[in-house]
Amino acid sequence: DAGITQSPRHKVTETGTPVTLRCHQTENHRYMYWYRQDPGHGLRLIHYSYGVKDTDKGEVSDGYSVSRSKTEDFLLTLESATSSQTSVYFCAISEWGQETQYFGPGTRLLVL
Amino acid sequence: AQRVTQPEKLLSVFKGAPVELKCNYSYSGSPELFWYVQYSRQRLQLLLRHISRESIKGFTADLNKGETSFHLKKPFAQEEDSAMYYCALRNAQKLVFGQGTRLTINP
Numbered sequence: 001d002a003g004i005t006q007s008p009r010h011k012v013t014e015t016g017t018p019v020t021l022r023c024h025q026t027e028n029h030r031y032m033y034w035y036r037q038d039p040g041h042g043l044r045l046i047h048y049s050y051g052v053k054d055t056d057k058g059e060v061s062d063g064y065s066v067s068r069s070k071t072e073d074f075l076l077t078l079e080s081a082t083s084s085q086t087s088v089y090f091c092a093i094s095e096w097g098q099e100t101q102y103f104g105p106g107t108r109l110l111v112l
Numbered sequence: 113a114q115r116v117t118q119p120e121k122l123l124s125v126f127k128g129a130p131v132e133l134k135c136n137y138s139y140s141g142s143p144e145l146f147w148y149v150q151y152s153r154q155r156l157q158l159l160l161r162h163i164s165r166e167s168i169k170g171f172t173a174d175l176n177k178g179e180t181s182f183h184l185k186k187p188f189a190q191e192e193d194s195a196m197y198y199c200a201l202r203n204a205q206k207l208v209f210g211q212g213t214r215l216t217i218n219p
Contacts, residue, residue: 031205042198043209090156094205099144101207103156
């Protein structure tokens with residue numbers, strides 16, 4: 001496995017609370033991504049980063065924000081969690097010119 | 113708009129039978145397509161890419177631009193092939209994924 005970790009791995013929270021998920025890489029890859037995985041929808045891109053402090057929106061960015069203050073960390077924040085954000089969240093990394101994305105182990109988030 | 117469609121959510125076949133997981137795409141340029149696989153309790157990982165025209169674990173996939181398809185095939189399924197399979201289309205440095213197909217190989 002590429003050096004990608006996600007924390008926490010599991011989280012239960014209540015509607016309206018803020019939640020931050022962390023993705024950490026040791027590969028020094030330029031690109032980092034946050035996806036959510038839902039039955040019937042596959043993986044959908046939330047946000048991605050193409051460098052430190054450089055981020056852009058994906059397909060399902062509403063209700064989410066991200067930050068990348070250093071190469072190795074990419075944070076995903078749910079400002080005010082809703083039940084529709086219950087999902088499995090995956091982080092991925094890739095390098096410029098490479099086709100392959102490498103995925104983290106995922107974080108299961110349940111919003112009650 | 114770029115889109116990937118996997119019409120089968122679930123696919124169940126017997127061990128030793130042929131397998132075909134369907135993938136159709138829409139893309140205005142020259143597509144780059146991939147199959148990713150997620151085995152139980154493992155991370156999502158690349159299975160194969162159309163550019164390399166390789167066979168991985170007995171699986172092959174041919175890009176058919178006329179039918180805008182990239183179906184994944186294996187002549188003889190094995191129990192260890194049971195997994196979730198995603199077709200993906202590259203758009204610059206991003207990937208667009210299909211909905212996924214859960215493949216179950218019955219003994």
